[in-house]
Amino acid sequence: xxxxxxxxxxxxxxxxxxxxxxxxxxxxxxxxxxxxxxxxxxxxxxxxxxxxxxxxxxxxxxxxxxxxxxxxxxxxxxxxxxxxxxxxxxxxxxxxxxxxxxxxxxxxxxxxxxxxxxxxxxxxxxxxxxxxxxxxxxxxxxxxxxxxxxxxxxxxxxxxxxxxxxxxxxxxxxxxxxxxxxxxxxxxxxxxxxxxxxxxxxxxxxxxxxxxxxxxxxxxxxxxxxxxxxxxxxxxxxxxxxxxxxxxxxxxxxxxxxxxxxxxxxxxxxxxxxxxxxxxxxxxxxxxxxxxxxxxxxxxxxxxxxxxxxxxxxxxxxxxxxxxxxxxxxxxxxxxxxxxxxxxxxxxxxxxxxxxxxxxxxxxxxxxxxxxxxxxxxxxxxxxxxxxxxxxxxxxxxxxxxxxxxxxxxxxxxxxxxxxxxxxxxxxxxxxxxxxxxxxxxxxxxxxxxxxxxxxxxxxxxxxxxxxxxxxxxxxxxxxxxxxxxxxxxxxxxxxxxxxxxxxxxxxxxxxxxxxxxxxxxxxxxxxxxxxxxxxxxxxxxxxxxxxxxxxxxxxxxxxxxxxxxxxx
Amino acid sequence: xxxxxxxxxxxxxxxxxxxxxxxxxxxxxxxxxxxxxxxxxxxxxxxxxxxxxxxxxxxxxxxxxxxxxxxxxxxxxxxxxxxxxxxxxxxxxxxxxxxxxxxxxxxxxxxxxxxxxxxxxxxxxxxxxxxxxxxxxxxxxxxxxxxxxxxxxxxxxxxxxxxxxxxxxxxxxxxxxxxxxxxxxxxxxxxxxxxxxxx
Ligand code: HEM
Ligand SMILES: [Cu+2]
Numbered sequence: 141x142x143x144x145x146x147x148x149x150x151x152x153x154x155x156x157x158x159x160x161x162x163x164x165x166x167x168x169x170x171x172x173x174x175x176x177x178x179x180x181x182x183x184x185x186x187x188x189x190x191x192x193x194x195x196x197x198x199x200x201x202x203x204x205x206x207x208x209x210x211x212x213x214x215x216x217x218x219x220x221x222x223x224x225x226x227x228x229x230x231x232x233x234x235x236x237x238x239x240x241x242x243x244x245x246x247x248x249x250x251x252x253x254x255x256x257x258x259x260x261x262x263x264x265x266x267x268x269x270x271x272x273x274x275x276x277x278x279x280x281x282x283x284x285x286x287x288x289x290x291x292x293x294x295x296x297x298x299x300x301x302x303x304x305x306x307x308x309x310x311x312x313x314x315x316x317x318x319x320x321x322x323x324x325x326x327x328x329x330x331x332x333x334x335x336x337x338x339x340x341x342x343x344x345x346x347x348x349x350x351x352x353x354x355x356x357x358x359x360x361x362x363x364x365x366x367x368x369x370x371x372x373x374x375x376x377x378x379x380x381x382x383x384x385x386x387x388x389x390x391x392x393x394x395x396x397x398x399x400x401x402x403x404x405x406x407x408x409x410x411x412x413x414x415x416x417x418x419x420x421x422x423x424x425x426x427x428x429x430x431x432x433x434x435x436x437x438x439x440x441x442x443x444x445x446x447x448x449x450x451x452x453x454x455x456x457x458x459x460x461x462x463x464x465x466x467x468x469x470x471x472x473x474x475x476x477x478x479x480x481x482x483x484x485x486x487x488x489x490x491x492x493x494x495x496x497x498x499x500x501x502x503x504x505x506x507x508x509x510x511x512x513x514x515x516x517x518x519x520x521x522x523x524x525x526x527x528x529x530x531x532x533x534x535x536x537x538x539x540x541x542x543x544x545x546x547x548x549x550x551x552x553x554x555x556x557x558x559x560x561x562x563x564x565x566x567x568x569x570x571x572x573x574x575x576x577x578x579x580x581x582x583x584x585x586x587x588x589x590x591x592x593x594x595x596x597x598x599x600x601x602x603x604x605x606x607x608x609x610x611x612x613x614x615x616x617x618x619x620x621x622x623x624x625x626x627x628x629x630x631x632x633x634x635x636x637x638x639x640x641x642x643x644x645x646x647x648x649x650x651x652x653x654x655x656x657x658x659x660x661x662x663x664x665x666x667x668x669x670x671x672x673x674x675x676x677x678x679x680x681x682x683x684x685x686x687x688x689x690x691x692x693x694x695x696x697x698x699x700x701x702x703x704x705x706x707x708x709x
Numbered sequence: 710x711x712x713x714x715x716x717x718x719x720x721x722x723x724x725x726x727x728x729x730x731x732x733x734x735x736x737x738x739x740x741x742x743x744x745x746x747x748x749x750x751x752x753x754x755x756x757x758x759x760x761x762x763x764x765x766x767x768x769x770x771x772x773x774x775x776x777x778x779x780x781x782x783x784x785x786x787x788x789x790x791x792x793x794x795x796x797x798x799x800x801x802x803x804x805x806x807x808x809x810x811x812x813x814x815x816x817x818x819x820x821x822x823x824x825x826x827x828x829x830x831x832x833x834x835x836x837x838x839x840x841x842x843x844x845x846x847x848x849x850x851x852x853x854x855x856x857x858x859x860x861x862x863x864x865x866x867x868x869x870x871x872x873x874x875x876x877x878x879x880x881x882x883x884x885x886x887x888x889x890x891x892x893x894x895x896x897x898x899x900x901x902x903x904x905x906x907x908x
Contacts, residue, residue: 252712254726316737324730327722328714354737359744365845366748373834375841377752393837397755404744 159256160678164263165242166569172233175270176555177640179225182218184633189215190612191630212610216285217300219608221273223288224304227416228311229270231554235419236315236353237266239561240322240346242569246668246675247340249331249685249707254324262317269310276303287608289405292378292398296370297385305368312361319350326350331667333687337443338706340666340691341436344443345422348450349415356411356454363404370396399464406457414453416550417517418446420557421488424510427560428492430664431507432499433702435692438491445484452481462530463537471530478528485521489514504662505579509560512587513553520548523598538608541601544594552590559586559643566647567661571673572654578646585639592632596625663703665693670707716878731886735893742897745849749842749904756838764839765908767832769823773906776819777898783812784895787861787888794881799873802884806865809891813858820851843905850901853894860887 155163188197189210201208210218245253253259276283284304286295295301326347330339339347366377374392378401381394429436436442458466458474492514501507523545526532536542559582567573603622605613612626613619660669671681685707693704713719714726722729753761790805827833827840834844863869864884872880 250712254712255730256712316734320730320733320737323733324726327729328719328724328726329712354733355740358737358741359747362741362744362748365849366745369834369841369845373841373844375834375845376838377748377841393835393841395752395756395760395838397751400748400751400755403751404748407744 154677157260159252159260161241161245161253161256161259162569162675162677162680164259165238165240167263168233168237168241168266169239171267171270172230172238175225176230176234178274179222179230180637182222182225184637185210186215186218186222187630187633189610191627193611193614210610213282213285215610216287216608217277217283220284220287220290220304221277224273224284226550227288227412228308229266229273231416231550231558232315232412233266234558235416235554236322236346236349237263237318239342239419239423239558239565240318240349243565243668244322244343244346245325245329246568246671246680247343247666248326248329248334249667249681249687250325250329251679251681253321254328255321258317259321262314262321265310265314265317269307269314272303272307272310276300276307279303289409290367290401291405292367292370292401293380293383293385293390295367296378302368302371305364305371308364309361312357312364315353315357319353322346322350323354331685331687334667334706337440338687338690340422341425341439341442341446342419342422344446345418345420345425348446349418352411352415352418352450352453356408356415359404360408363401363408366404367401399461402461402464403457406460407454410457410460411450411453413546413549414449416554417485418449420513420517420554421446423557423561423564424492424513426666427506427510427564428495429692429694430564430662431502431504431510432495433502433694434495434499435690435694436491437495437497438487439690439692442488442491445487449481449484449488452477452484456481456528459528459533462533475528475530479525482521482525482528489518489521504563505574505576505583506560506564508580508583509556509563512583513556513560516548516552516556516590520545520550520553523548535604536601538606539601540597540605540607543607544597544601547594547597551594552587556586556590559583562647564662565668566650567657568668568671568673568675570651570654571656572650573657573661574646574650574654578642578649581642582639582646586636589632589636589639593629593636596622596629600625660705663701665689665703665705666691667706670705716876716882725882727882727886731889735889738893738897742849742900745842745846746900746904749846752838752842760837761839762908764837764843765905767827767830768843768906769826770906772819772823773902776816777902779812779816779819780895780898783809783816784892786812787891791881791884791888794873794877794884797877803865806861806884810858810861810865813854813861816854817851820847846901846905850894850897853897857887857891857894861891 158164185197185200185204194209196208197204197210204210204214241253241259245251273283279300281299281303284290284295284298284300286298286301290301290304326339326343366375369375370377370379376392376394376396378398379390379392379394379396380398383390383392383394425436425442456474456477458470459478462471462474523541527536527542527545563574563579600613600619600622603618605616605619605622613623657673659671659673662669667685667687668675670685676682687706688709689704689706691706693706695702696704712726714724716725718725786805786808790802790809793799793801793805832840834841864880864887870880872883
């Protein structure tokens, strides 16, 4: 293993097939940002169709067929792949693969991940899964088009699903390897003196997330195997008896159950939403403490809250299935657990808000994104409550209200937190700061247009407009009153794309010309800032790190500066 | 700086990295097979009365019983191979590990005859929901056997066990870890045998 750098590495070993957690983290980061961008582009094509139905899509219309109009089959393909790519190839790899990989070992004073080779295997498995997903667009069958949820029976008959399932198996393998590694690293490689309650909240967030990934993904893998069997070996695990498809009886044994898929799928997919949010909360916690120059308020309750959240997330899954006729007892159980699970999120969010109280806040770009996260995630979370109550969910289920709700959580929520993380840790990765001016030019328009896209979705959803409609509701009488919002939302989406230009310029310009900084440009307390920027290849720190204090000792009375690093006595 | 706790245990957790790693991995495996077992229960309840029992009676219980014994023996020889390393007896290790690989191959051969026997009678995964879940569960289990054999075969062959001369302690740990995995695969079969063949 190349821990001690006594041999020279060539370019391939150093940058491509590296086993250094920092390089792998950056590989994850670049790949996932590209997927996020791609998923966003798919969505813009869809938004064009929703705003201007049946008009040729500008610029790329040629790819969609002779007329340049987005046809329903392709709309479904783009929709399914937007969801899949955003979640499994974009946000999770960025939050866990990139930030988890790069930051966790540094924040616990470790030289690398516990299993560097598995770490590289995790990235390459992710890469292969991504390539399969992308390649599926070019297969004769096309990409999957049964939604990211892949509900049978439709998914058994629709084309493109096989590639999706095979791609998912690679992605699941990748996240399994990655999260195993994170768990072992955090348990085993904490520097001397770094007790559990001295861990930064970011590390806690990653720790709970890793458990969710390890325990929740395998049932989806099981379900994917069963669905694959249904598709290629003509079994009927998910197909009931007497099924008629396209006017003909389906020739299978039958006696299977489509609901089985929903149970297995949501057993993963609910914990998955906490996989999307916990790392984001971790970043926000660190950034808030650093920029308020105060300890994070209620650190211990936040930690306990996130652990509790992790446990609870395994027993709420059927709140996605209230409309499947599950019966009173089941439905009451899942309504209750869903209400209970909202408590820890509220505790965490409230603690973050209280942390701001009386602080002399530094309004840096990372802080702006972290601050915006709070109300945005708040909206996302609060609008989720009506969905967790069976009575109101009957009205809201599968409408644009749901789309609005979870996008508030993942887009101006998680994505903003990830932006905060990029601006915050960029100096550690490159030794240079990103431009504050460009950062603000990125932040303010993003905030405005995000809300321009997603706020009207609540209005449309309350009016009853269904999701996954190719014409955005044109053909439904009840949707007519709210259709005018479609154009507004789409234009906001295009403007949001434009608002990302300063971000990309910022990354490239700052990488080469940004202001040079030392080890600790933000005057932060956590351990990663005591390493050189960028940290040393394969070992991170010059000497064995020793830890003497908690993660957020800012403005300690009697100290000579307003931050007391964990590594200083 | 080397990655610590590869061979020695971390004092406050009492674990080496790979020991913890394999436990976490096995936890995820439990969730994988747990998901499939729950699917089995769900489908059994959803199926018409007696459907699973009817198709289940077509399976070959004697062959599966022999296979159960074969796998249990392989688990025992696996322990012996690790114990031999602990006692620094490399030749014995080679013998026991070889036996483990032999038992694993016998398992696969018997399974091969079971499968082809079914195919000869025109029974395929699509024949019934029970047969579907039977082939899926045992097939996935077989993949785990094959995976284990690849790893153990590597440690058995000369280029894989070079580590014994350079880092004997680490090599012994590797065998222990491989053993934990192998016992798990064995355990899965102990569950599969009754629910597929006997119920
Ligand atoms: C920030 C820009 C984004 C915009 C404008 C956007 C827009 C949309 C729209 C309009 C739909 C509904 C399509 C339909 O029902 O026909 C949708 C679906 C979806 N989006 Fe996004 N999205 C964005 C980001 C994200 C992110 C960051 C994630 C995940 C992390 C995500 C995950 C999903 C999922 C899972 C679906 C459901 C797909 C399905 O129906 O199967 N989106 N998005
Ligand atoms: Cu949920």
